[in-house]
Amino acid sequence: MNAALLAASRISALVLAVAVAVHLVVIIYAVQEGLTAASLLSRTRGNWAFLALYASFVLAAAVHAPIGLRAVLAEWLGWSGRLADRLLIGFGLLLVLLGLRAAFAVFLA
């Protein structure tokens, strides 16, 4: 399992490397245009490229974050085991749900 988690962490990191690079530019661009609902949604509405990229972003983050937090919990809070793992999986699912909801929200607006 540890090898699988390591693989998942690094592969999601590669996806995130691309997504974050794009997102950093998007953030600056968006804030330069003025952060209004109109300017934001006019760009995301019906934009399939946006949806594809950001849905992937969400899924990669939902894999990457819990695995990272798992190490923090174990090493700094001394907390590991089934309950910790289940809570982390729950957090990952929460990120998928909220994240995809957000991506669709600005896509369908």
Place this chain on the structure above:
Amino acid sequence: MSGSLVARARRHPGLAAALLNRLSGIALALFLPAHFIALGLALSGAPALGSFLMLIRSPLLRTLEAGLVAALALHFACGLRILAIEFLDFRESTAMTVSLAIGFGLFFALLYLLAGPIAG
């Protein structure tokens, strides 16, 4: 005991990189659900998202946002260092790499602050 973590991080750039990566990662993980919920307001229509965006225009919140942008850029840069070490046998000076990562983070935070409206 060889002193506090911060004191040790000053002498060991690899530890500094790891701490910056970890702390920025924790900040981002905690922030993400709120970020998604805020964007999800678009489901209630553009005005709902719009009024929220107006809410977070205060200088304090914009500074905190800049901090998050810095965290994103920093975690990205430190993460690239890890991938380079693990997959590309990267052996360049850690101190220089960490400095570049911090610079990268501050650069984007600054861009964020300067690109947006200066006040309110």
Place this chain on the structure above:
Amino acid sequence: MAMLELEIWRGGATGRFHTYRIPMRESQTVLDAVSEVQRTEDPTLSYRFACRVGMCGSCAMMVNGRPRWTCRTRVAVSAPNGKLLLAPLRHLPVVKDLVVDMEPFFAKWQRAHGRFEPGAAPAADFAVVPPATPGRRAADAGIECIGCGICYAACDVVGWNPDYLGPAALNRAWTLLNDVRDRAAAERLAAVTAGGGCQACHSHMACTEACPKGIAPTYAIAGLKRQAIRAALRSALGAPP
């Protein structure tokens, strides 16, 4: 005559630092200083050394917060202000004063399967291993480890995670995985990806910084991670390991 002030740990897991003063001497090493303290000031002080020329690693301890071989640490360089803080190696049980129990260190070596396995049917003849092959070069980069424990003491993750096998054990496992004669690759990979395995390394690189032999366990561990990921992907895609 200039005096050297040494604060030396006395006791076991609990105890206190005791201060000693001896003359500063030309080209003095920390080992010279500790030996002088024991011979002239306090014969009850316990410490280890053997070769005193930087070959055996027995004299390893924390010198002003850094794990060092005392025989290869000059007082003039490590204590420019004339003060030395000497403590037993970090992360290992203290037997007495500056002497630690190396048992847990070597137990993890075994847990990482850091031993050569010739297999059920040993080869009939010598193996021909050209030194320039990538596998042999990878093994040679880590083969000079003498098990002194300095990397283990330097590693932050060893302090945070009691299960973590540590840089030396993982480095040894990597040299063996690259040994074409070894027959236990699968077991060894399983051993180094168990709890406390290579995945726990966060590339702080304290080990690589501290190793007196110039070994870079960080990159050996990176090699283990790559192998682990490859194996995980193969098994996920249903290919043979």
